[in-house]
Amino acid sequence: MFKTFALMDSVEVTGLLSEMNGGYSRYIRTSTSNKEFETAFYNASMFLATVSGLKVVPSSRMLARFNRLWDIVKKFETCELPANFFDGAIWRNYFQRTLSPSDRDLIVRQQFRFTNLNSQVINSRLALPFFNPPQLNTRGFDFFITSDPRPVKLSTGTKLLVRYHDPIPLSQPDTMDNSDSVNMHFQAVERTRRIGWFVCNSKATEREILDIFPTLSGRTYTIPYALPEASTAKISGIKIADIIRARLSSACVDNEGHKAGIMKDVLERANPDKPFKYIMWLTSIEPKKNTIGVIRAWEEVRYRHGDGLKLILVGKPAWRYKEILKAIKPRYLDGELLHLEDLPFVEIQTLYQNAECFVFPSFAEGFGFPPMEALSLGTPSVVSDIPAHRWVMGDSVLYADPYSDVSIANQIERLVYGEERQQLKATLVKNGRDILERYSVRTVSNQWSDLLNELRQRGEGSTI
Incomplete structure (x- = not known):
């Protein structure tokens, strides 16, 4: 999806990098108050270390407990990655498995920011008897597009778009790894449905999510995935x-x-x-x-x-x-x-x-x-x-x-x-x-462009 936006002349895209693993990036600073380049560089290095699988933990159990409590109320920032320094790490950790090496120059030319708001923080809040949505500073951005339902309080003027893949955790619960997958999926959609627009990957997915959540009516769209370009010419040299x-x-x-x-x-x-x-x-x-x-x-x-x-x-x-x-x-x-x-x-x-x-x-x-x-x-x-x-x-x-x-x-x-x-x-x-x-990338890009233009003309934002 990021490649599709990177190829669109009508869109200025910034990639927001977050951690999807153990949640250790919650301990990484993303403060924007300190303007020293050395500190920003260090924070970015530590963030990418956690993304790669390295554990970054507080120095004491008491501090760890405090951090978990602080996660419930704190606001989250995004921090710009210093240009040209982390191209390799970004490519290896986020794009190498799904894109062709020929796409690398296009991808690393784009702007990137990182945040210590990760899925573990969101899931921890969803598990509470009361839900306090994490707040993320998105000032200056028209849209915040997520790869799954993420109930996040955004800055005024930023619209939340959810790239919705399927409701299988709810419709086929016996195929999931555990009951938490079912519960968290329901909670995430439930908390996001009033504040975001769901961009589904197929009409079948759109119909199914509307059957489960009828109140999403008017807030769903369908834009399919873009497939990588391929050729039927035989690929030589590999046996x-x-x-x-x-x-x-x-x-x-x-x-x-x-x-x-x-x-x-x-x-x-x-x-x-x-x-x-x-x-x-x-x-x-x-x-x-x-x-x-x-x-x-x-x-x-x-x-x-x-x-x-x-x-x-x-x-x-x-x-x-x-x-x-x-x-x-x-x-x-x-x-x-x-x-x-x-x-x-x-x-x-x-x-x-x-x-x-x-x-x-x-x-x-x-x-x-x-x-x-x-x-x-x-x-x-x-x-x-x-x-x-x-x-x-x-x-x-x-x-x-x-x-x-x-x-x-x-x-x-x-x-x-x-x-x-x-x-x-x-x-x-x-x-x-x-x-x-x-x-094709061209066809899908045009659909995204039409949708963004339509939503941009609407006055309502996505803040909770």
């Missing part, structure tokens, strides 16, 4: 076998003492240097992604055809993954299912391009990035027949019932073994060209 050797995961290997030997045996059985066909799945390993359904559907296809079709799973364990890893393990050990982790995007692109098809039968999604990425690289997908996928992907994919392994297997079979598979693939890719244009 599938090399990717497999370098990125093979050990997540389902229980025996720590023999892990290296087991992984070596897996690679020998997989024999990735020998040409092979595979289907691909990519996302985090968690209940809503239906990984077990993918495995069972793939096994069904193998039973029908018996020609060694492999399955490549790309993703890290997120939460409630033990049963999923248990399902992965048998086929992983025999070298037919290849579980990979920590791939740079260029390697993911290579896997997309060489797959027979991409499979994405999630039980719920707000948008569904991976199938569109695969489509942009010329590989069609089998996806779950859910409202978000219908809105996002239209007639550029094959749909399956996520609760039926046979339904998923039948659609995979059409793309991998069907008599008219080449024509079917060509049709899906052709249908996808117009659909992909909806998610």
Whole structure:
């Protein structure tokens, strides 16, 4: 999203950096009263240290307790990052995993500020019997755009826009990691709904959040994600076998003492240097992604055809993954299912391009990035027949019932073994060209520009 705004001539964008991990940035000063460059530089260095995962803690328990109490009432500032000094740290910690190296110059040219207001502070306040919204100084800014619902009291004249991804914690609570995820999501939306505008990623998400919170009527919009530009030209120089050797995961290997030997045996059985066909799945390993359904559907296809079709799973364990890893393990050990982790995007692109098809039968999604990425690289997908996928992907994919392994297997079979598979693939890719244009940076930028202009003309602010 930041790249989209950075490319817009009509917008002067400033990136506000905050911590999403342990909440240690609450101990970092962002005072604007001290004008000494050395102090500002030190504060920025300490902030970026916490973002990278280093712990910054008070010198005593009493001071820590005081800081937690002070968090309940204090006001939060933003502090400008000294120009040109922290480009590398900003890129590595905030953008490297999701953007291409070619985007780096564009990103680091932008203005950045940082704040010690983090998600831990907000969640701590939401957990109190009374809610006192944290105050953030946003003087001089027309809009404050957050990546999730954050009930924050802003300076007069600044409007709060929430980039809303999905209400899955509320609509699919059994797929969450714990009940706190459900509670905090509800509280965050509840406390934000009267003060902000919700910019949803799909019409399906917008309809669902309005069903849950009817009082949001008139305060919701839909602007889809912008997809990275891609080409169907083959990416040369990267071998599938090399990717497999370098990125093979050990997540389902229980025996720590023999892990290296087991992984070596897996690679020998997989024999990735020998040409092979595979289907691909990519996302985090968690209940809503239906990984077990993918495995069972793939096994069904193998039973029908018996020609060694492999399955490549790309993703890290997120939460409630033990049963999923248990399902992965048998086929992983025999070298037919290849579980990979920590791939740079260029390697993911290579896997997309060489797959027979991409499979994405999630039980719920707000948008569904991976199938569109695969489509942009010329590989069609089998996806779950859910409202978000219908809105996002239209007639550029094959749909399956996520609760039926046979339904998923039948659609995979059409793309991998069907008599008219080449024509079917060509049709899906052709249908996808117009659909992909909806998610180009140019198209999405124009939608954001129209929305900001509309809201700028409104007189009401977003202060609580």
